[in-house]
Amino acid sequence: MKRVTIYDVAREANVSLATVSRVINGSDVVKEATRNKVQDAITKLGYKPNAIAQGLALQRTTTIGLIIPEASFTYIGQIINGLLDVAKIYNYNVMLHTITEGITDAEKIVDVIIKSRVDGVIVYSDKMMEDSITTLNSYNIPIVMIANKASGESLCSVYIDIAKAIRELCNRYIGYGVTDIAVLEDRKNRNSSRLMAHGAKQAFEANGLSWNNYIEIPNEYRSTYRFVRKYFEDHRHGLVIAYRDSQAMAVLNSARENGIAVPDDMEVVCFVDTKYNSAVRPMISSFSIPSYDLGAVSMRVMTKMLENDRVTDKEKCLSYLYTARQTTKHH
Amino acid sequence: MKRVTIYDVAREANVSLATVSRVINGSDVVKEATRNKVQDAITKLGYKPNAIAQGLALQRTTTIGLIIPEASFTYIGQIINGLLDVAKIYNYNVMLHTITEGITDAEKIVDVIIKSRVDGVIVYSDKMMEDSITTLNSYNIPIVMIANKASGESLCSVYIDIAKAIRELCNRYIGYGVTDIAVLEDRKNRNSSRLMAHGAKQAFEANGLSWNNYIEIPNEYRSTYRFVRKYFEDHRHGLVIAYRDSQAMAVLNSARENGIAVPDDMEVVCFVDTKYNSAVRPMISSFSIPSYDLGAVSMRVMTKMLENDRVTDKEKCLSYLYTARQTTKHH
């Protein structure tokens, strides 16, 4: 029942630990014949190197920590898929942590992260505060941020320029003569929502207009639905921009039940495209953002940092693509 | 830049390693005064125990491996949330692995799992083959399976009795005089789909009828859409049962575009309830399954196995709740 160690292999193959270690790690100094002897012993005993012991000896764990707010959004799944695929290629493991509201949770997570001696951490969260970042930095743990523009210059980040996307969209709509544009807050993605608002504001100001139509909404579906209904009392035309698919659906349902025709009266755009945007009727116009790539690229950046190929650019901005579907009449 | 170790703390506090170790682990033999001395040294130096070294010394990593097919389904997100919440409570870490089709991938994952010396593994996958299980067993790694009825009796599992759910549903519908019932295969959840079919068959046979209406469908949305359209050429009435929300949506869209009224002509039921089932119009009737609990319970079972409180029952069957919405006219 006892696990077989490198000692057992050494004894079986009649060589020293050092040699076995060399064989395991593919060192090329060991002679063909001994290599085979060792290989045979390994397969005979079913030996698997103990990654923990290796981690201790090498001072690296080939594990990276991933921090996400919650695992429940569709596109986070895609991010994770991208991350893990790349991790698998480079033989890294991923330790998953979810972070909830509140500073204590952030502290606790940073604590485990440090204790578990991961080689680096990838963060996708609005909730990761400056404090946590500096702590991590002080312990010299490499960080890659996903999907939020880096605040400190020293941070690596992979992101989508949300503000730009919305700025361009609003610009076009202002061009069409549509100036009643609202941006809905998504509590669970507050930073991103703010960036959307920022983009809208920029567009209006560039056109000599002012804008102040950021609608703050408690998080859940029902309340979105209610808040939007209220909004619709004063606004029967224009454009509403939401962040997540489920929010956009709440808007659609609310419109439908208030006799507002989409897209003829009111148009709706969702920022994050998911399969649900196309599965629903009317299909929701949205920006397809490369979620999978967001994950894949950030993991790749991380591996580069760790093998210390110098990372050329600290910030990688991935592109998006706007797709007009059935909830908009302008293109 | 060098990480502070237990030695540094010992020196700072003027005690031996053993004492520091005792303080860290909350042993109650150490005297109040020395405990304080040590605590002070720890905070002063910012010492964090090295979990890797602990893992080596203790022969346990307080890490459990999680294997899932892909992270892209909404309800898997919920499962993960449940898992992680409970893991956090019991101070376990979770290492995430996604498994794709193909035996080589399964082997590779089992290999990393063994090397990384996790204390146990939780598996949610149709693709985890017998082989992998036996390998894991031979290395004496505890396993908990999620959401698939255990095949071997020695396995712990937490699941939903899908067959029963569908059997009951079909029974009711046969009672209503509806016998044109189809079950759609979901390639990515083939086992579950088969269980649904199994339940349907049972219901029909119990009523002295035969049933053979399991529709095999290539995976993606478009092909579901096409296959269902074809099905609708011969079937204008009855019930269609899908597994995932996006599949059910494909059915709805296909029906709509073929002039079939839902629920008046054709009724649609989706097995796994997600928020999208209620966000869509018509709202999709479905079974709300406790995804979060599925994760939470299996992690709890795992912790029990590891603290070896004997786990009382190997199999935990969680309950589901059928909610009739707008895609069905019977209740």
Next chain:
DNA sequence: CAAGCTATTGAAAGCATTTTCAAATAACTT
């Protein structure tokens, strides 16, 4: 044939903990 290389191998130290066992100290007892 001695000297000098090179290709292989092994011994031992190091990585950061825990834990056992014995020693030291403290606290009682008589």
Next chain:
DNA sequence: AAGTTATTTGAAAATGCTTTCAATAGCTTG
């Protein structure tokens, strides 16, 4: 005050690997 017991502490071994440095063996070369 000496003996006994209980409480605290520390030394050292153990956990399973990597890696440096030295040693050995096998060649080559002058």
